[in-house]
Amino acid sequence: MAKKGPKLSDEQMQAIARAVADPRRFAILQQIASQECCPCGAVREQQPISAATISHHMKELSDAGLVVVNHEGRTAEFTFQRGVWDSYLSQLSNI
Amino acid sequence: MAKKGPKLSDEQMQAIARAVADPRRFAILQQIASQECCPCGAVREQQPISAATISHHMKELSDAGLVVVNHEGRTAEFTFQRGVWDSYLSQLSNI
DNA sequence: CCATCTATTCGATGAGCGTCGAACTATTCG
DNA sequence: CGAATAGTTCGACGCTCATCGAATAGATGG
Numbered sequence: 551m552a553k554k555g556p557k558l559s560d561e562q563m564q565a566i567a568r569a570v571a572d573p574r575r576f577a578i579l580q581q582i583a584s585q586e587c588c589p590c591g592a593v594r595e596q597q598p599i600s601a602a603t604i605s606h607h608m609k610e611l612s613d614a615g616l617v618v619v620n621h622e623g624r625t626a627e628f629t630f631q632r633g634v635w636d637s638y639l640s641q642l643s644n645i
Numbered sequence: 646m647a648k649k650g651p652k653l654s655d656e657q658m659q660a661i662a663r664a665v666a667d668p669r670r671f672a673i674l675q676q677i678a679s680q681e682c683c684p685c686g687a688v689r690e691q692q693p694i695s696a697a698t699i700s701h702h703m704k705e706l707s708d709a710g711l712v713v714v715n716h717e718g719r720t721a722e723f724t725f726q727r728g729v730w731d732s733y734l735s736q737l738s739n740i
Numbered sequence: 741c742c743a744t745c746t747a748t749t750c751g752a753t754g755a756g757c758g759t760c761g762a763a764c765t766a767t768t769c770g
Numbered sequence: 771c772g773a774a775t776a777g778t779t780c781g782a783c784g785c786t787c788a789t790c791g792a793a794t795a796g797a798t799g800g
Contacts, residue, residue, distance in 0.1 A: 564668055570737075571666035572788075573659055583740045590747060603789055605748055624746045624797040639734050642665075645678045667758075685777060698759055700778055719767040719776045 555637035558615075565614040566638050574599065575607045582617055583630040590626055650732035653710075660709040661733050669694065670702045677712055678725040685721055 558566070570576050574597060581596060582588055593604050608628065611617045616635065617628045653661070665671050669692060676691055677683055688699050703723065706712045711730065712723045 564666075564671075567662070567666045567671070568787095571659075571662045574788080576659075576662070580740055599788090600790055601747065602749080602791075606788075609748090621747090626747065635740065636738075639738055643731075643734055645675055645730065663757095669758080694758090695760055696777065697761075697779080701758075704778090716777090721777065 554640045555633045558634070558637050558641055562615055562634075563638065563641060565610075566616060566634075569610050569614045569616060572607075575610065578604070578607055579611060579616060579630070582611075582628050583632070583635075588628060649735045650728045653729070653732050653736055657710055657729075658733065658736060660705075661711060661729075664705050664709045664711060667702075670705060673699070673702055674706060674711060674725070677706075677723050678727070678730075683723060 570579070578593055578597060581593060585592070590601065590604055590608070594601060597604065608617070608619065608626075611628075612619055616631055618631060620627045620629065665674070673688055673692060676688060680687070685696065685699055685703070688703075689696060692699065703712070703714065703721075706723075707714055711726055713726060715722045715724065
């Protein structure tokens with residue numbers, strides 16, 4: 551059981567699990583993880599969903615702690631929190 | 646990226662993600678994983694849900710490949726598939 | 741100031757799913 | 771055979787949530 555990062559609360563574990571359970575949201579997370587930083591518009595170019603829905607998913611991912619939002623001018627940039635992700639996987643391995 | 650077991654299909658990845666997303670189902674999975682083998686009745690003793698619901702969750706976990714059902718007489722025993730679980734986590738780590 | 745652009749918020753809608761009780765199947769035992 | 775036990779299946783109910791269009795907020799540029 552490789553231990554990485556601090557232990558996540560049960561609520562955060564569940565929030566991450568729910569965030570990953572939706573295919574579209576997981577695809578968005580993958581995109582953000584691969585680009586390390588990407589605005590809403592970039593996500594929209596790869597996902598056939600409305601801006602409102604993307605914003606909704608971003609809030610979910612943000613609430614789960616998987617991404618951090620950084621507002622720059624009129625755009626918003628998201629960065630993947632690999633530490634949280636690793637902690638999540640590490641904790642799941644202790645089942 | 647530690648590689649364990651064969652690659653899971655996208656459908657199976659999503660099925661596992663959905664199975665884990667529900668708190669009750671995850672609790673059941675934890676119980677089965679800890680006991681390596683346990684009948685429906687044992688699950689029911691620890692979860693305040695009806696037999697019908699347990700059967701439903703078992704089908705979900707089974708469809709996801711996380712447990713294997715073994716019918717012995719009139720009872721059903723479930724065994725956790727650690728290999729599939731490890732493959733799931735391994736694949737998630739490649740995000 | 742006004743128009744444009746990016747993103748968020750709001751309300752509504754529709755689908756999915758967790759849950760239950762009841763009916764059913766299959767097995768065990770007297 | 772008949773009763774009891776273990777799970778499953780079925781239909782229905784409620785709640786959650788992904789999705790959208792429209793309205794809004796905030797920033798940029800003419």
